[in-house]
Amino acid sequence: MQFAEIIEHWTGWCPKKQNLRKASRTFFLSEESSMQSRKSIRSKTKGMVAVVLVALAALAGMRLEFDSMQSPEWLFRDSKAVEGYQWLANSTENDAVVLAWWDYADGIEMIGHRGVVIREASQKIKNTIGGYQDPGKPWHKLEYALWYPYEPNEKVRDVAAFFISENATSAKEISRRFGADYALVMSGDLGKYFAVLLAAEKNFSDYVMAPKNPGAGKFDIRSNLKLETIYTKMVNGKSIEGFTKEFDNGQIRIYKIV
The missing domain is CATH 3.40.50.12610 (Rossmann fold)
Incomplete structure (x- = not known):
């Protein structure tokens, strides 16, 4: 019996399995971080879209006002x-x-x-x-x-x-x-x-x-x-x-x- 097998038999601890468990936790942490990052990007994108829509609405209103000032009705x-x-x-x-x-x-x-x-x-x-x-x-x-x-x-x-x-x-x-x-x-x-x-x-x-x-x-x-x-x-x-x-x-x- 290998030394590592003896250790695992008596303690339940295995260096290889431990490494796998570490990798697994790292993977889930990475996934969680990635999800948070995607949520943050979506939130920022929505904010930017809202700002653009407000700016476009303001420009449309300004254009209507400008056109009304140029109206020939006053003639x-x-x-x-x-x-x-x-x-x-x-x-x-x-x-x-x-x-x-x-x-x-x-x-x-x-x-x-x-x-x-x-x-x-x-x-x-x-x-x-x-x-x-x-x-x-x-x-x-x-x-x-x-x-x-x-x-x-x-x-x-x-x-x-x-x-x-x-x-x-x-x-x-x-x-x-x-x-x-x-x-x-x-x-x-x-x-x-x-x-x-x-x-x-x-x-x-x-x-x-x-x-x-x-x-x-x-x-x-x-x-x-x-x-x-x-x-x-x-x-x-x-x-x-x-x-x-x-x-x-x-x-x-x-x-x-x-």
């Missing part, structure tokens, strides 16, 4: 503006192109059925977009970053350069480059002068005098102009050499580029 609230756009549809050539600031593009295209030079703002002047700068809804900036179709900075700059030209010659050179036949402004557009000058890469202070009493109430740009430009003349409804005023209902003014 029809201003009867005088609609009158001007309808004049374009009825009194200008079918292939006419209108040079105007970007926020009038919808009215010109949808009601006036005429072409435009720019349809949207550029990245450079995004802070002048009303929806972008809503202090109560900071997520609008993300919406604009994701979905707003910005115009090239250079194109918006050139349109701005047309408006801030100090003479008809330089303005008409720009209009010819874009094939524009008409220019359109509103009587209250001096409120947009800062955005136009910003797009043109000009200093506001070079064109408008600083208020003498900043706290004295609403600042009137019209009475504080340093320079007369095509823009200020059109907004004020003045006659301009090289242009003929074709339509003016006191609010919307349309000039033909001759």
Whole structure:
């Protein structure tokens, strides 16, 4: 009888069997650990899926809100503006192109059925977009970053350069480059002068005098102009050499580029 057999006979202990039992416990411990690991992975996966679903729902809601802000319904609230756009549809050539600031593009295209030079703002002047700068809804900036179709900075700059030209010659050179036949402004557009000058890469202070009493109430740009430009003349409804005023209902003014 082998020594190991004698030991097993008297004690019931066998080195080989002991090793097998150790291996068996290790196996079950490994299985238990593996199951716990799989449960942890499943739990983390469910958490990640939940986060993704919440994010997608939030994005869907943001997209709906963004689309509602871009809705053209507001165009029809201003009867005088609609009158001007309808004049374009009825009194200008079918292939006419209108040079105007970007926020009038919808009215010109949808009601006036005429072409435009720019349809949207550029990245450079995004802070002048009303929806972008809503202090109560900071997520609008993300919406604009994701979905707003910005115009090239250079194109918006050139349109701005047309408006801030100090003479008809330089303005008409720009209009010819874009094939524009008409220019359109509103009587209250001096409120947009800062955005136009910003797009043109000009200093506001070079064109408008600083208020003498900043706290004295609403600042009137019209009475504080340093320079007369095509823009200020059109907004004020003045006659301009090289242009003929074709339509003016006191609010919307349309000039033909001759």
